Amino acid sequence: MPTFCANLTMLFTEYPLIERFGAAKDAGFDVVEILFPYDNPAQEMRSALIKHDLKMALINTPPPNWAGGDRGYAAIPNGEKRFQYDFKRTLRYAQLLKPTHIHIMAGRAKGAVARATFIENLKWAAMQAPKQSLTIEPINPTDIPGYFLHDFDQAAEILDAVDAPNVNLQFDAYHAHMITGDLPATWSRHGHRAVHIQIAGAPGRHEPDIGDIDCAGFFKQIDADGYKGFVSGEYHPKGRTVDGLEWVKL
Template identity: 40%
Template sequence: MRFSANLGFLWADRPLPDAIRAAKAAGFDAVECHWPYDFPATDVAAALQQTGLRMLGLNTRRGNPGENGLAALPRRGSEARAAVDEALAYAAATQTANIHVMAGFAEGPEAEAAFIETLRYACQRASDRTILIEPLNHYDAPGYFLSTTTQAETIIEKVGAPNLKLMFDCYHVQLMEGDVTHRLERLLPLIGHVQVASVPDRGTPDHGELNFPHIWQTLDRLQWSAPVGAEYKPVGDTDASLGWMLAV
């Protein structure tokens, strides 16, 4: 099993280029991030080249303070497209494989139409990259437009683009729907990235409701070969939290 360090949570106290170097030193196979835009893409690209790590994913901007994405917000289409363009440019400069287009706080048919329109734009513009959508649980992100894999499956079908995939975060899926094993099996053709954290505390993937040895075995059985995103919140120093990897 290979792992990607999510630098939105791991080594979050360090500048992104330094966090990339820390991930390499800790033995991760790749990295991913949330919002890298405070750091020049040239500095991030240099750290990636120096370490030999690949950046697997980044997010579109959240929007204004208090917002959590723009893509599903009616009458905000121009801002949503600008956020997509910015993410694509940063991804190109850093050779990042996937872009997570954040939906935002919204509901109803008008929001769905806005989301689909933005995703079609993103998929057309990102012909050589994968666009991801991620259901978020309603404890951490109440009011977020996309909250279940069932809803995401419908959106992917309606958009109809081969480079639109599901970000399957076992933490969010367990909180909202459960049945993680069967959902991984059924949704495998739609999944573009897998992430893990413990439930319900979003800590290291070695305790809580989820049976992580079984999840690793399931992913192996499904022949999932890409690095799995470690998107957990360490308690204290990140390096001191990495003992879970030794047991995988």
């Protein structure tokens, strides 16, 4: 059985962010993640982690402005200085929150120059934080049109080019289904690179057990393959979060 994680950006939104830590613990989670923690004091979140005996699985970088903003800078030509600035900011948060992983977002870009920029920025980040696990994640073009990293084969090729032991794959089952239409086969091809999993139902991005994804079968598949990382629920609940947690019992 996987170790499940609650994405506090999307789950328990009935509460202010700082109260979601306790709500997640009360619901049975020992691990949480936050997409963009930068609008809240890091020390306040660290205190909430300690108070509720929680571990932080992952935070994203960059940027802090998710609503209406760009989806990262790592693949944006001539955006290296902004990427480096934001990455250093994330490392300051990581010193207190101690996330297992930092997800580096590529941003909207295309072409050979964007690919070269992404690879060089990933190499730079890996050297800046050699003991920190860093991840990249393919995102489907329906949810974020124009996002540079939009394919799992593309991600594998980039990881090989970066060739850094602390840069690996973040495998989102929802995006895998949306991109390929075949989650089990995509995992079979690329799951050996995965250090973190996120899951949601597809279509709709609601509870993982709603929709076309066989999440019980997927959990059995990753267990059989010996996956030891976290599986984070990153979805929009159809109602109150606690009323839709049957998926963690599958």
